[in-house]
Amino acid sequence: MSELLIAGGTVVTGDHMGPGDVLVRDGRIAAVGPDLQANGVLDRDAFEHQGGRILDASGHWVMPGGIDTHTHLAHPIDRLGITTADDFFSGTVAGACGGVTTIVDFSLQRRGESLIEARDRRLGEIEPDAVIDYSFHTIVTDVRGDVLAEIPVLIEDGLPSFKVYMTYGDKIVHDGGLLGILEVTAAHGGLVYVHCENDCAVTHLIEKHLETGRTGPAFHKSSRPPVVEAEATHRAIMLAGVAKAPLCIAHVTSAGAARHVAEARERGEAVVAETCPQYLVLDDSVYDPDGGFEVAKFVCSPPMRSALHRDALWDALAAGSVQQVSSDHAPFHFRNQKTTGRDNFTRIPNGLPGIETRLPLVFTGGVTTGRLTPQQFVQVTATNPARIFGLHPRKGTLDVGADADVIVVDPDAEVEIDAAGLHSRVDYSPYQGMKVRGFPTWTLSRGEVIVDRGEVTAPRGRGRRAERGPITSEALP
Numbered sequence: 001m002s003e004l005l006i007a008g009g010t011v012v013t014g015d016h017m018g019p020g021d022v023l024v025r026d027g028r029i030a031a032v033g034p035d036l037q038a039n040g041v042l043d044r045d046a047f048e049h050q051g052g053r054i055l056d057a058s059g060h061w062v063m064p065g066g067i068d069t070h071t072h073l074a075h076p077i078d079r080l081g082i083t084t085a086d087d088f089f090s091g092t093v094a095g096a097c098g099g100v101t102t103i104v105d106f107s108l109q110r111r112g113e114s115l116i117e118a119r120d121r122r123l124g125e126i127e128p129d130a131v132i133d134y135s136f137h138t139i140v141t142d143v144r145g146d147v148l149a150e151i152p153v154l155i156e157d158g159l160p161s162f163k164v165y166m167t168y169g170d171k172i173v174h175d176g177g178l179l180g181i182l183e184v185t186a187a188h189g190g191l192v193y194v195h196c197e198n199d200c201a202v203t204h205l206i207e208k209h210l211e212t213g214r215t216g217p218a219f220h221k222s223s224r225p226p227v228v229e230a231e232a233t234h235r236a237i238m239l240a241g242v243a244k245a246p247l248c249i250a251h252v253t254s255a256g257a258a259r260h261v262a263e264a265r266e267r268g269e270a271v272v273a274e275t276c277p278q279y280l281v282l283d284d285s286v287y288d289p290d291g292g293f294e295v296a297k298f299v300c301s302p303p304m305r306s307a308l309h310r311d312a313l314w315d316a317l318a319a320g321s322v323q324q325v326s327s328d329h330a331p332f333h334f335r336n337q338k339t340t341g342r343d344n345f346t347r348i349p350n351g352l353p354g355i356e357t358r359l360p361l362v363f364t365g366g367v368t369t370g371r372l373t374p375q376q377f378v379q380v381t382a383t384n385p386a387r388i389f390g391l392h393p394r395k396g397t398l399d400v401g402a403d404a405d406v407i408v409v410d411p412d413a414e415v416e417i418d419a420a421g422l423h424s425r426v427d428y429s430p431y432q433g434m435k436v437r438g439f440p441t442w443t444l445s446r447g448e449v450i451v452d453r454g455e456v457t458a459p460r461g462r463g464r465r466a467e468r469g470p471i472t473s474e475a476l477p
């Protein structure tokens, strides 16, 4: 039996904040409450005598570890012959250092391939490397009858979520295919997680830009305006209504898309949504037409929006109409990867690094400024992602019996973000020079201290596949 006590901190969960200890036994939460010794739950002398470890959390907040349900580690972009800069070792180490204790990444079905083949290939890539617990969504790109028949098999196997791209070249699924997937997931306890942009409009706008010589990275923004996102978001919600299926909208970036989600929820539909730190703390001023190729560092889809949209997203998070913040960590080196699109912005690999900075950016922009309560911070970074993607109640809470995935954070400690000090292999950070709070002093995964005051103590491959149950509309936040 191994025991650990996180003593004398302020415990913050999705619905509670107050002084407390957290007792961990054999990797699970064994007790939570104010002064466990004074209240007779724990004999501290005996505990220490038996070799129990104590973390002094005075001055710290003790919270569920972050859950990042949108990462792209070792993710191939076949069109460009490029793979993201982090594998499952460097990416999960970076996550752990940023307070993440579970990721839900992706397996990618290539055309002609079965979903099961894609799953098995992906497990082989993750298992030897991950230092934190993991699962993945299945990206469905080739919707055939035999592929739809595999969806219940994957749900039964604990992989209940399916990513669909409404745009993106070789990954696109058209409305009929999306509807077919929605019908099967609705019938079997699965969830569609959808990237919403109107492909006809994006394709048309890109062609117009290139024909008129607008090829620099700053033109990425005007090729994908907010309205193309809002339209596709609305359409996906309508199709989910046809199938009576629950739906999760990936990376909401605009006021219009957020409003469509809020309206669906007001109608009682099972629609949930995520946004990402880049849409909350950056704005479209990063696409400076005079910024040269440096602008490529900020090329992701959808692009960052104006400050009005950014503020609407904070409001939606605080109101609960957007329920979670994921990173969409898709790291591409500035040198030799982003540069693939030096003469044509459509060949810049899309994505930003962010797995390590997600919690600090939301903590700083949300809690420190008062836009979110500490409990809402835990909801949007841990509890809600766990509920949406079938990880609850093992993950995302500090309830007795839950996995002891815990972060201990000094809410006053300020750090200046510097790519050289982060653990991702990528060669830049979009947040370089920003001062943030919310990096963990300690990160615990299943009761093991895996980051100890900035030092990574987790051996490669210690992560386990997280158990996930079916997803029902009623369970969604």
Ligand SMILES: [Zn+2]
Residues within 6 Å of the ligand: 070, 072, 328, 330
């Ligand atoms: Zn993504």
